[in-house]
Amino acid sequence: MLLAALCCLLWSFRTSAGHFPRACASSKSLMEKECCPAWTGDSSPCGQLSGRGACQDITLSKAPLGPQYPFTGMDDREAWPSVFYNRTCQCFGNFMGFNCGNCKFGFWGPNCTEKRLLVRRNIFDLSVPEKNKFLAYLTLAKHTTSPDYVIPIGTYGQMNNGSTPMFNDINVYDLFVWMHYYVSRDTLLGGSEIWKDIDFAHEAPGFLPWHRLFLLLWEQEIQKLTGDENFTIPYWDWRDAKSCDICTDEYMGGRNPANPNLLSPASFFSSWQIICTRLEEYNSHQALCDGTPEGPLLRNPGNHDKARTPRLPSSADVEFCLSLTQYESDSMDKAANFSFRNTLEGFASPLTGIADASQSSMHNALHIYMNGTMSQVQGSANDPIFLLHHAFVDSIFEQWLRRHHPLQEVYPEANAPIGHNRESYMVPFIPLYRNGDFFVSSRDLGYDYSNLQDSERDIFQDYIKPFLEQASRIWPWLIGAAVVGSVLTAVLGRLTSLLCHRRKRKQLREERQPLLMEKEDYHSLLYQTHV
Secondary structure, three states: OHHHHHHHHHOOOOOOOOOOEHHHOOHHHHHHOEEOOEOOOOOOEOOHHHOOEEEEEOOOOOOOOOOOOOOOOOOOOOOOOOOOOOEEEEEOOOEEOOOOOEEOOOEEOOOOOEEOOEEEOEHHHOOHHHHHHHHHHHHHHHOOEOOOEOEEOOOOOOOOOOOOOOEEOOEHHHHHHHHHHHHHOOEEEEOOEEEOOOOOOOOOOOHHHHHHHHHHHHHHHHHHHHOOOOOOOOEOOOOOOOOOOOOOOOOOOOEOOOOOOOEOOOOHHHHOEOOOOOHHHHHHOOOOOOOOOOOEOOOOOOOOOOOOOOOOOOHHHHHHHHHOOOOOOOOOOOOOOOOHHHHHHOOEOOOOOOEOOOOOOHHHHHHHHHOOHHHOOOOHHHOOHHHHHHHHHHHHHHHHHHHHOOOHHHOOOOOOOOOOOOOOEOOOOOOOOEHHHHOOOHHHHOEEEHHHHHHHHHHHHHHHHHHHHHHHHOHHHHHHHHHHHHHHHHHHHHHHHHHHHHHHHHHHHHHHOOOOOOHHHHHHHHHHHHO
16 A cells, blocks of 8 residues: 555656657758757757767767677667767756756766765665655656657668657656666577577676666666655675565565466565567567566576576675776676676676686676576566566676776776776666766766675775774873974984084184285286186
8 A cells, every 4th residue: 555655646758768868869860860959958969058968970989899880880779879869968067867867976966066875775775765765756657658768660771760659658667677688688680580699788898887777877867756866776785695575465476376487466566567588589680679568577586597507695695706807808708707797797707706607606696696687698687586686786886996996997898798998878878878887886976886885885994983983092102202202302413403504603713814825826826817
C-alpha cells in the first residue's frame, strides 16, 4: 500500500531521459545531420542567447583502433554519432545536456553554480521508508513515457539515410535497458551475416567509464522524474555473499514458489515485462530491438553453471583487483593479463590476474549467478539488481582511482577496441561524452560512496588519530625544546653579531690611515708607469 501511494503521489512528475532526442528525430534533423534543439529558457538553439552553449561541428578522434573490428562503414555506431549527426550542442561552463538545459554532474542551481556531493549508500543501510521510496521510483520509471527521448527501431540505412525516420516511444526505465542493448548488440552485416566480436561498453577499457556514466544519467533522470534532488542509487555489497540476500520480496523480489525461474507474486517486479532479449530473432531479421515487451523478468539465483562460476567474489578477490597497478594492458580486451579493468570485469582470475576464458569471476560472476535475464549481456539491465550491482562495481573502480591516483593519460589514447579510446565518444549518448571524461574521481562528478567514506574514517582512526594523540602527549616537551632552542639561537646570534662588529671597527680604523710612501718609491712608480 505504501509503495502504491508513493507511486500515485509521484505520477504527476515528468522527465527527460535517454539518448535520441525527440527534437532531433525528424527527417530534417537526420538529413541535415544536426541535433541542436532549443533550450526552453530562451528558445534559442543550445541556449546560445543565454551563453549556455552553441551548435558546433563534432570533432572526432583520429587515434588508431585495435584489430578486433575489421570493418568500416558497416555499423551506425562507428565514429559515434557521425552517421546520424555531425553537429550537436557544445555546452559552456557548467552546463550540460542535448540542449544545454542541464547542469554538469556535481553542479546544481538555476545557473549551475552550486557544487554538491551526494552519497550512494548500501541498500541495507536504508531505512524502510527510504527503501520503499527507491522501489516506488523504479516502478514509476517503468510506467512513465520519456517526453524528450525516443529509440530508433531501424538502422540509418533502413531509414533511407534519414528521409524515413523510424523511432518509437519508450518508458524511462526501458530507455536505459535499450541503451545497454544497443551499445553491446552485434553488427548487422546484411543478408544473414552478423559480427559478434564487437561491444562498445564491455570487454575493453571503456567498461568502467561507460557504466559510470550510465548510472549517473539514470540517477539524474530519477531526480528529475520525482523532484527528489538528493536521490542516489543504492549499492549491493556482494563480497563474501553465500546467496542473493537482496532477492527477497522486501527488496528486489523473492523466488516464485510455483516456478523458481520467476519472481514471487508478492514482488512489484513480478509484473515487469522485459525488452531487448531476443537477439537471434533480431539478427535473423537484420533488425533492432523496438522495445516490444517480451515476457516476465527471469531470475533463478544460484542454479547457474558452477563450473564456470564456482562462487561469488570474496573480499580477498576485490583486494587483489585493487592491488593491480595497471588499468589496462596487452591487447586491451578480454584477453588482457594483469589488467585491473579486465580482472574486475571478470575475464581474468582474481587470484592471478591471468585471463581465463573458461571462468567468469568478479563482475561477470554476479551476472552468471542470477541465472536469468541478468545473465545475458544485452538484456541484463532489465533486472533492477543490475543498478545495485554496477553501483558496487563502480565503488571498486573509485577505490582503485583513489589508491593509485592515475593521470588521465593512463587511460589508453589509441589502439583500444573500437569505441574505447580515450577521446572516443561513448555510444549511444547524446549529448556527447568521452571515455576519458569519466576516468576521474567520483567526487569530481558530484558523488561518493558511504563505504569509502567509512574507509577514510578508519584510516584516520587507525593511523592519523593515534599519531596526533602521541604528539599531544609530548607537546609540552616539544614546546620546551622549541623555547630553549630559540633562546640559544638568540644568544649565539648576539655573540656572533658583537664579534663581527668589533672586527669591522678594527678594519675601518686601518682603512682610514693614509698610504705612506717614501719619495723614492713614488718616483719609481711613476717611472714604471711611463715605461
